[in-house]
Amino acid sequence: MLLGRLLVKSDKPDERARGLDLLERQSKARQFGAKTQLALAIRNVDPVRARSLLEQSRRPDPGGAIPPLAEMLIAGDGGPAEPQRALSLLKAPSDTVGVKGVLVHLYL
Numbered sequence: 652m653l654l655g656r657l658l659v660k661s662d663k664p665d666e667r668a669r670g671l672d673l674l675e676r677q678s679k680a681r682q683f684g685a686k687t688q689l690a691l692a693i694r695n696v697d698p699v700r701a702r703s704l705l706e707q708s709r710r711p712d713p714g715g716a717i718p719p720l721a722e723m724l725i726a727g728d729g730g731p732a733e734p735q736r737a738l739s740l741l742k743a744p745s746d747t748v749g750v751k752g753v754l755v756h757l758y759l
Contacts, residue, residue, distance in 0.1 A: 652677055652685055659692040678704070687715040694719070694728070702729030709740075714747030721753055 655677065658670025674692060677685035690704035702723050708716035717740050723729055724737035741754040 652682060652688060655685075656688055656692075684708075684712050684715055687712050687719075690716070691719060694723070698723065698729035700729075714749050717741065717747075718749040718753040721750075725757075 652674070655670045655673035658666045658673065661667050661670065671689070671692060674685055674689040678689050686704045686708040690701040690708065693704075694701040702720065705716045705720040705723065709720060721737040721741050724733045724740070726732065738757070741750055741757070
């Protein structure tokens with residue numbers, strides 16, 4: 652998964668495509684965190700699918716999926732804006748730094 656994460660950040664289209672393919676295969680194989688990483692990689696290109704992937708990843712990967720999902724819900728990326736739902740996701744009992752970081756950022 653690390654190779655896929657690195658390749659999707661490449662400026663070269665063929666490397667980016669290879670990285671997306673790797674993440675896609677890993678998400679279908681149900682590798683932990685692969686759907687979250689795929690969603691982050693395609694967020695700017697396909698926000699509807701990214702939001703859907705993050706929704707699916709919310710329970711198995713709360714520390715990775717909830718912060719970007721909350722940001723998308725607040726901004727209305729990939730669907731209607733749902734700031735109240737985003738806030739409730741962030742306020743849910745969680746011991747992850749990413750979730751707390753987004754919540755603190757909102758309060759500031």
